[in-house]
Amino acid sequence: MTQNQLLITIIIISSCFFIGCLIFNQGKMVLTLLGRGILGxxxxxxxxxxxxxxxxxxxxxxxxxxxxxxxxxxxPGIAALYGIGLWQIFH
Incomplete structure (x- = not known):
């Protein structure tokens, strides 16, 4: 799987998740995730x-x-990103 195919797959899954959240949760979960993403x-x-x-x-x-x-x-996800970054430096 190339990098472009992976990115398209992620976008499709995210879009389905977004639409599903809008339909089933009236957007509350979507707004929460957007807020957490922006803050992160x-x-x-x-x-x-x-x-x-x-x-x-x-x-x-x-x-x-x-x-x-x-x-x-x-x-924890942000900490994991920095942990992976440190691992890349020292590996």
């Missing part, structure tokens, strides 16, 4: 800024995949 993305951006000021570079970017991880897993 802000945390990643702030953490990257603080770490850059300290001279530490960990490869965790602000993108759709990290937004999704932050939305679904919250703080």
């Amino acid at each position: 993305t802000l945390v990643i951006g702030i953490a990257n800024t603080i770490l850059a000021e300290l001279g530490i570079w960990i490869p965790v970017g602000v993108n759709l995949l990290n937004f999704t991880v932050a939305a679904l897993l919250g703080i």
Whole structure:
């Protein structure tokens, strides 16, 4: 499976989840996930800024995949992203 096929698969699954949530939960879960994703993305951006000021570079970017991880897993997901980033540096 190429990277583009994986991205399309993720988009299709996310779209189905979004539509299902709108139909069955009147959007409450969708709004919660969007809020968590936005907050998680802000945390990643702030953490990257603080770490850059300290001279530490960990490869965790602000993108759709990290937004999704932050939305679904919250703080543990963000910690896992930084853990994977540290593992990439030292491996």
